[in-house]
Amino acid sequence: MSTSNTNATLVKLEQAHGTVMIFAWIVFASTGILFARYGRLLRFGEKSKLFGADIWFQMHRSILILAVITTLIGLVIVLVKGDNETVEHNRDKSRLTAHRVLGFIIVGSALLQVGMGLFRCGPQSPSRFIFNWIHRSVGIIAFVFSIPTLFLVASVLQNNQTGLMIILSLWAAWIVIIVIVLEIIKFRCQLMPSTIEIKNEN
Template sequence: MAISRDDTVETEVEDDTFEYAHGTVMIFAWMVFASTAILFARYGRAIRFGSKDKFLGEKNWFQIHRLLACLTSVTTLLGFFLILVQTNAEWVRVDEGQTFVHSVLGGIIVCCALWQAWMALFRCHPDGSYRFIFNWLHRLTGSLAFFLSIPAIFIIVEQLGKNRTGMIIILSLWSIWVVCIVIILEVIQFFFRKISKKAVSQRYETEPSRIRAENDDGSATRSWNNLLLVLFSLHFVISIALAIPLIVLIWN
């Protein structure tokens, strides 16, 4: 018996590939690249690789920070274009609740990424009299975008029906880790500065004391540098280790 076309029921399945790709690049942008870039800018300014504190004529911390910040901006813009393709460039409606909130936060984050890139291209010389304006705007804009990215990810994950619990646990672990690494670095930096000031004050005493202070200061600097490298590497590895299963859960 033949079945007519009128008797067939066609079900159209929505393709969410671009939406999942959007989530993938945004997770890498803000969980991995942005967080590491901020840590290097805050705590890695004296970082050395061996005996060298410069690479290609610039400080090591700046080269790493700039690379990661550029990756953050590029992947953020890529994620923005991917979601535009998914939604056919239509903005989320206000009545869609938390999804609308996510879109607003995402829009602010994209604007911050563009603003950061523009400021970096036209920043004044480090010795310029108005350099402090760029420094503060750069810090505030980057911090705002990073802190907004956390609730933005949490909001959209909470909206997903499948694997929601696992994704929330992963995001919570990453958030706790970021708080812990910042506290650890702040404490270490505080004690390192205290030791450095004590060593500097001892240099103005007798000659043997001055030599001993310089040796102690050099040893403390190397220890601080090695500890920083370990912590930065640990943060990068943990961020990737948490980002990958989160991405896998998104696609499953």
């Protein structure tokens, strides 16, 4: 295979890896986490069940399963690519190394989440709070790590770097804004029962 053909294949693998990971973490992971955090509190689908469970939980689980699957696909793609570097790229090796390290931490966290989900204790178990905290912590770590991981690889691109950095920045800002808005709504929802009780007492 000629150098140009090899280089074209490597570029396609890199693009495929990036596309899959963007879907995994910008689309699926962030949406699934929002369902977990706010679906129950905001009473999303509280009057209906889907396969015997609350709709918010089924949405949370299904979307994050997609996140794990796409993450593993992205991992396979980058393993197929190996350590081969595209010819025209003279990129910052330290940033790429940091990207890889964070990426493997994220993949490990995603697999750990799947394992914990499969073997989680029942809702009434005395150990349930331990599972909840570990599950939440690992999920937050994976998601938080995904942000610099995406920015690191975007910073070494030669093509479309500015556009991707803008998209990632807007996405990060959107996550912050939507979390603030939902936290305010959550706070107001939690105040409502107390307000009703006070009115009833009066």
